[in-house]
Amino acid sequence: MDFSFLIGGEAGQGIQSTGQILAKTLAKGGFNVFASQDFESRIRGGHNFFRIRASNKPIHAISEEINLIIALNEETITRHKSELKKNGLIIHDSGESPRILHPSPSFWIPFEELAIKKAGNKIMRNTVALGATLCLIKLDLEILTNVLRRVFADKGIEVVSKNIQAALAGFNYVKEHFSGTLNPYFPAKKESQLMLANGAESVALGALASDCKFMSGYPMTPSSGILHYFAGKSVDMNVVFEHAEDEIAALNMAIGASYAGARAMTATSGGGFSLMVEALSLAGMTETPVVIVLGQRPGPATGLPTRTEQSELDFAIYAGHGFFPRAVFAPSTPEECFYLTVKAFNIADKYQIPVIVLTDQLLADSYSTSSAFDPAKIEIDRGEFLSKSDLGAIGKYTYQRHQYTSSGVSPRAIPGNPYALVVTDSDEHTQAGHITESAETRTKMVQKRLKKLKGLRKEIEVPRGYGPKEASTVLISWGSTYGAMREAVDALNTPKEKVRMIHLSEIWPFPRESLAQQLKETKEIVVIESNATGQMAHLIKAETGISATKSILKFDGRPITSTYITRNFLEEAEN
């Protein structure tokens, strides 16, 4: 069973919350769920939609074909009719009476009228639609009503009971009036322990579980969700979120907090990251650990603010004046957003460097089910710190923040302790952290910072492989295109044709040896990415000397889907 929903309407109609409730209901019903959002940069009007795919098998991406369209306005029908699968259905309440029907297959349900009649408020019409949906897919209504109880718990008992009445009205209407057939039967597994979260929430959860104490940020799509989630938990978790005056301040604040001993991060998109670049270099020079989330969206400049792209790989790797070591991670799923954020903090502390977590709008706003993130599995590694007694032993005020060591990493001390003064400088500095112009010190300090790369390279995981090992055609993906690639590889593998994939989530320092090893004896290499110039293909060439045979690119601001990959792959093959 594999079934896809699309909920569409105008901005301001509650498409997002309705989609979330249905996604949660399906997850709670025991299904694997993947959901993504498509919205315009506006508060009212326009056309927004939310896609949900549910299956009893593991799924990794949305599907282009829809089984059930929940149309909250007329435009949803005209726009998405063609995406409907054979035997699919549109439910809607457009038109003035049931007589004005859309061509089959559609089914008119008076969402608004039922909402007013049964729940006393037309605002509940989306909940009527959800109740109707549950009846159509034969899923137990109680799963939905339980989700409604939790979602609206904060709004009081009246809101909860009205929503439940609305859901029941929709459910009963379908039961009484729908005579068509819609195949699926969603047999609920009551005790599902899967969790459902989007990429933005998962990054913020990863930060909280890493004992990140301070986040500063300036709102920017698609990373605002991270700021909102972290800020929302600040009282519960005893952490601080600061809404900075600009992105320059945001990163400088995080660096200040980190210098003073708190794990700190910021999150932004390309435009904000541009403003942070000078401070990124400052973190490199002062060897201050910090985590920066760069949520990509199509540029240049303001670009397509609410849409997706993978065009800041080069930017993340090379941004900043002067050379300093850094790590760049690009998680592929919400679950990986959680665990790679944890790793980002550990690596930042261990090597005293900035670490960039590269996400994008697709990942930030996509929900998927996974086993619950486990904070007990997490090891928090703060790197080398000198204790008060260590510092006392070396003598009062003789501590040197940037001491030369064989690893290039100098043990840290927290400012405020009675034995050490912690001194650092954005100018080239001595071991004690004071400004210097000595040629000898300069050379040694550059070498010290470079030395960290040796250890850092070893931290990078081998790129993940999937598919038959003997396949001589390799598809390469990175970051959020993972799910679409997994499904494309499954679809492309036939008894005649064999393809496999290699996916990169830990991108910098580039895993050059391990990737080159995996690409040995490969005939064809196809790199799939959401940008116009093939940045990953260039990076592979620059780092390993291996050229891709071709690239499949997409840069219209919409996500790469598995059908997009298979279609382009097969067309190319035919030519």
Place this chain on the structure above:
Amino acid sequence: MVTINDYEGGETAWCPGCGNFQILEALKRGLVNLKLEPHQVLFVSGIGQAGKLPHYLKSNLFNGLHGRSLPVATGAKIANHELTVIAIDGDGGGYGEGCNHLIHAIRRNINLTYLVHNNQVYGLTKGQTSPTSEKGFITKTTPEGNFLQPLNPIALAISLGATFVARGYSARISHLTKLIEEGIKHEGFALIDVLQPCVSFNRLKTYKWYNKRVYDLNEDKEYDTSDKTVAFSKAQEWGEKIPIGIIYTSEKSSYEKQISALKTAPLIKQKYSMAKMKQIIDGFVQ
């Protein structure tokens, strides 16, 4: 018992006669008078001749980017509010490159002391016009004379409802020492604008020029620092007579006093709770 010797730092790289020497002296005296030990103090500075100051004394120091001392100081203070945090910039960094941060630090009323060495000219980059340079000031970047109206930091701070606004003069070391002490003791954001001659690049604003003009506003016992209207009019006084001293004060809760997470202990001492974390994640399952 902390003494001035505890604060003695390395060799300076300033021009002989620079007002920075006096500011450095006032700072050391102020910290000693407040019985603060070097490790209890964090200096955050930017780039410029002012930004070098903390290298010439002993304390914790984060010498960051030009104009960005305030956000770094803000982050550090939030992380550990037990530190005495002093940010230092010149008029270029404080009122030019980083002026946006000044505006918002005042709004935040975070408990920092912000010292701006105001010599009305760029020193480190060798003599260009600054945000506080007077109109007509001829420099390498303003060969026809500066066309821009000078920024009035005192009036700006008062208009934003700052809680402590003062102006010192580097050559009045004892007076400046007192201002620094008051600024540090103040629970909230303290702006201390310090008039300072630049002996290399500002031939107009010499010691002689200032000595004739400055007077201590607070010698007038009737002067009420909490009267915003009077303070604002004093902020306009410039030319024949220039007031120095504490110009404006107001009562507001400091930023860090309002944050729940900082009520019981500094942020860096808060313990992470795995139990709470598990509870939060459970919310995504149920």
